[in-house]
Amino acid sequence: KVQSVGQGCLSYLEIALKTSLNEDLDREQLRKQILDEKVNYELIREEMTLIARENAQRTRELIKNYLETSHEPQLKSKLLEILRKEMPSWEGNIGKLTHRYEEWLKEILAEELDHISKTEFKHFLGTLKKAHASLSHSLEAFRGLLNQNIERVLGLRLAEADWKIEVAEPHQPDIRIGRTFSFHFGLIWFLIPMFIFRPFFERHYVNEIPNEVFVNLSRLAAQWEDRINKAIDGMKKQALKYVQDELTTIESLLSKAHGQTDEIQGAMEELRKHLSGYCAFGSVYGHGCQIV
Numbered sequence: 001k002v003q004s005v006g007q008g009c010l011s012y013l014e015i016a017l018k019t020s021l022n023e024d025l026d027r028e029q030l031r032k033q034i035l036d037e038k039v040n041y042e043l044i045r046e047e048m049t050l051i052a053r054e055n056a057q058r059t060r061e062l063i064k065n066y067l068e069t070s071h072e073p074q075l076k077s078k079l080l081e082i083l084r085k086e087m088p089s090w091e092g093n094i095g096k097l098t099h100r101y102e103e104w105l106k107e108i109l110a111e112e113l114d115h116i117s118k119t120e121f122k123h124f125l126g127t128l129k130k131a132h133a134s135l136s137h138s139l140e141a142f143r144g145l146l147n148q149n150i151e152r153v154l155g156l157r158l159a160e161a162d163w164k165i166e167v168a169e170p171h172q173p174d175i176r177i178g179r180t181f182s183f184h185f186g187l188i189w190f191l192i193p194m195f196i197f198r199p200f201f202e203r204h205y206v207n208e209i210p211n212e213v214f215v216n217l218s219r220l221a222a223q224w225e226d227r228i229n230k231a232i233d234g235m236k237k238q239a240l241k242y243v244q245d246e247l248t249t250i251e252s253l254l255s256k257a258h259g260q261t262d263e264i265q266g267a268m269e270e271l272r273k274h275l276s277g278y279c280a281f282g283s284v285y286g287h288g289c290q291i292v
Helices: 002-020 024-034 041-070 072-089 094-124 126-154 194-256 261-284
Strands: none
Touching (some): 024 126, 041 094, 041 194
């Protein structure tokens, strides 16, 4: 890491040295030739923004299709089977019965969705991985074009850059379950004879299961979509900061290095000495390096 940073500084100083040896008019021509339209920040920003937006727009569809295909039918069947086994043992009036059903549904859905979220989330990250690959490629292409310009104009090559776009894996979302009835039956439980109406409510609970599974899987997909798209946007900002910092550095070297030849040469010599000392120390431990 130290060698990489040092070599990068040396390559920047070489650019500054070359620039310092040129007259003002020549330096302006150098700047225009190196910082041409191929490495224009606004064009690169538009390209990376498009990459991030296109991937973000596909996130929900990818997650939703996976959940609907791989989990929704099985989860509906599982919950219906468990409900039919457990419901006959529930006792009490309609208020207690509904409360028991809602608590059961909340507990089992939260458990199942939490399990799906924690064990299957790798299948949700398709657009995140694609965005990372595309942004990394775009960043590499920018660096390559800038390097070509510098080599063509100044006969120098930039040192390899240690540019890595960090992927922030999204946090697990919270699981929330809605209410079964909008009306609170606990207020009128004494008006409803359970020996007559219980089968009706039991059928209602059973019929609610498919919709509850669909709604809560959709909610899970939306929560993951929000987290993944924020991660994609974060990667785009990282990549653009690399580009902006690099262009700012090169612009500064091309415009401010005039008349500083001795200072630049002295700084380069001092830096080479430090790097030589680091490499000599590192060679003792089997990781020597080469100063260019």
